[in-house]
Amino acid sequence: MRKKLYINGKWQGEEHDQFDVVNPATKQVIAAVSNGGKNEAEQAVEAAHTAFEMWSGFTAQERSGFLAKWHQLIEENKEEIGKIMTMEQGKPLKEAIGEVGYANGFISWYAEEAKRIYGDTIPASQTNKRIFVQKQPVGVVSAITPWNFPAAMITRKVAPALAAGCTAVIKSAEETPLTALKLAELAEEAGIPAGVVNVITGKPKEIGDAWLQDDRVRKITFTGSTEVGKQLMKGAAETVKKVSLELGGHAPFIVMEDADLDKAVEQLIGSKFRNSGQTCICTNRVYVQATILEAFSEKFKAAVAELKTGNGLEENVDLGPLINDQAIEKVQSHLDDATAKGGEVSIGGNSFVKNGGQYFEPTIITGATDDMLCMNEETFGPVAPIASFETEEEVIQRANNSPYGLAAYVFSENIGRAVRVSEALEYGIVGVNDGLPSVPQAPFGGMKESGIGREGGHHGIEEYLEVKYISLGV
Numbered sequence: 001m002r003k004k005l006y007i008n009g010k011w012q013g014e015e016h017d018q019f020d021v022v023n024p025a026t027k028q029v030i031a032a033v034s035n036g037g038k039n040e041a042e043q044a045v046e047a048a049h050t051a052f053e054m055w056s057g058f059t060a061q062e063r064s065g066f067l068a069k070w071h072q073l074i075e076e077n078k079e080e081i082g083k084i085m086t087m088e089q090g091k092p093l094k095e096a097i098g099e100v101g102y103a104n105g106f107i108s109w110y111a112e113e114a115k116r117i118y119g120d121t122i123p124a125s126q127t128n129k130r131i132f133v134q135k136q137p138v139g140v141v142s143a144i145t146p147w148n149f150p151a152a153m154i155t156r157k158v159a160p161a162l163a164a165g166c167t168a169v170i171k172s173a174e175e176t177p178l179t180a181l182k183l184a185e186l187a188e189e190a191g192i193p194a195g196v197v198n199v200i201t202g203k204p205k206e207i208g209d210a211w212l213q214d215d216r217v218r219k220i221t222f223t224g225s226t227e228v229g230k231q232l233m234k235g236a237a238e239t240v241k242k243v244s245l246e247l248g249g250h251a252p253f254i255v256m257e258d259a260d261l262d263k264a265v266e267q268l269i270g271s272k273f274r275n276s277g278q279t280c281i282c283t284n285r286v287y288v289q290a291t292i293l294e295a296f297s298e299k300f301k302a303a304v305a306e307l308k309t310g311n312g313l314e315e316n317v318d319l320g321p322l323i324n325d326q327a328i329e330k331v332q333s334h335l336d337d338a339t340a341k342g343g344e345v346s347i348g349g350n351s352f353v354k355n356g357g358q359y360f361e362p363t364i365i366t367g368a369t370d371d372m373l374c375m376n377e378e379t380f381g382p383v384a385p386i387a388s389f390e391t392e393e394e395v396i397q398r399a400n401n402s403p404y405g406l407a408a409y410v411f412s413e414n415i416g417r418a419v420r421v422s423e424a425l426e427y428g429i430v431g432v433n434d435g436l437p438s439v440p441q442a443p444f445g446g447m448k449e450s451g452i453g454r455e456g457g458h459h460g461i462e463e464y465l466e467v468k469y470i471s472l473g474v
């Protein structure tokens with residue numbers, strides 16, 4: 001495993017200044033990694049700025065070729081990358097390898113998208129003029145990524161950036177640097193030139209502030225908490241950087257009386273318990289129409305009872321540990337608040353320690369009411385509060401009553417109702433009879449305080465391009 005920082009094609013870092021990477025399933029140190037700060041952040045920008053003219057000067061086909069080679073090497077190493085990810089983040093190995101495939105999907109998508117950055121010609125209003133529209137790379141991009149998807153949140157930013165002709169400075173989360181450094185190693189092996197991709201980790205605020213203050217950095221792209229996203233957005237204003245923010249979510253999962261209950265239960269299991277509930281598009285609140293509340297709740301409870309919690313390296317584990325003790329405390333606080341306000345735990349409800357790892361049982365709370373913390377704040381853990389509703393109009397109003405607008409889900413076999421409700425939901429991503437909508441070809445992103453911009457699909461590359469028009473006198 002690489003433990004030094006990757007700057008300008010060199011692996012560097014002081015032996016005396018490192019931080020420990022801990023396996024959340026055992027609390028054991030798995031590596032000591034260079035603890036980057038202001039100096040390394042500045043060196044990375046210098047490298048990316050210097051490499052920009054060369055990289056943006058390649059043809060689209062040439063950049064596409066580099067991305068395709070990187071994709072091939074990641075594919076060849078996906079089991080190893082998955083194991084590194086499970087050891088530093090905790091998700092079950094099968095899910096980690098699945099994430100590597102999802103992450104690699106952005107690289108293959110943008111290897112092709114690089115060749116389709118089209119311009120326009122616009123009819124001039126004077127016979128002696130011609131108007132041409134071009135799209136050009138924004139320049140040096142800084143990417144700051146979270147621990148919950150250590151591979152996908154990097155490639156979802158860096159693949160379109162490189163495809164567009166930008167160069168990148170990347171700060172991984174301090175919880176999960178090893179996956180990021182492995183991706184850097186494979187980028188180096190793919191022949192992506194020095195300075196194009198730079199990966200550091202360490203002191204978040206020092207690194208972030210250095211990039212915010214540097215006017216050579218033309219874009220900030222961030223995935224993480226809404227709180228930090230707001231800080232970065234404010235800091236970006238100083239030099240008017242472009243900003244892409246994928247922030248917190250609070251997904252409602254709506255089950256109408258005409259839903260296929262078995263399908264809804266199966267999809268809710270996926271949406272709620274993927275990554276032990278630590279994803280920004282996880283279901284955070286479940287609304288079930290009153291007429292089917294009992295039938296649905298029984299089916300859902302039976303399915304939850306089948307889930308296995310444990311070390312992600314073990315066979316047949318569905319939920320790994322939570323990332324740290326603070327995560328456990330937050331989930332516990334939401335559970336305690338819910339039961340204090342009349343909610344009842346129908347299954348689960350306990351955290352426990354196993355071989356040093358901190359786990360939270362997959363949990364269902366019945367009798368949830370809209371005044372509970374779990375119905376308003378991002379839980380980021382395996383707790384599903386169920387509330388009932390009477391009418392379509394009521395549930396739309398309650399689902400939209402949130403500062404978040406990232407993902408929402410509605411289950412109904414009535415196509416008219418499914419269209420009406422999905423169009424009325426104020427969310428950037430709506431799963432209709434689908435609890436796992438994330439794919440590289442679709443524009444992922446949120447409304448309201450869930451973020452700005454989109455990642456994935458042809459929308460995702462626009463975030464790394466400037467639009468210029470040339471007015472030509474003839």
Ligand SMILES: NC(=O)C1=CN([C@@H]2O[C@H](COP(=O)(O)OP(=O)(O)OC[C@H]3O[C@@H](n4cnc5c(N)ncnc54)[C@H](O)[C@@H]3O)[C@@H](O)[C@H]2O)C=CC1
Nearest residue numbers: 145146172173204205208224225228246247248280378380
């Ligand atoms: N929307 C999403 O996908 C995610 C949302 N979250 C939410 O955020 C909460 C906290 O989780 P964290 O991992 O601590 O998220 P966070 O937002 O604190 O960290 C995300 C990234 O931002 C970096 N960061 C933090 N403060 C920074 C600063 N001042 N300048 C520059 N970079 C900075 C971190 O080092 C990490 O790389 C979670 O409980 C969850 O609610 C967390 C991860 C992903």
Ligand SMILES: O=C(O)[C@H](O)CS(=O)(=O)O
Nearest residue numbers: 149223278279280281438
């Ligand atoms: O940050 C997250 O939680 C991810 O964006 C969710 S997904 O894209 O992996 O579904």
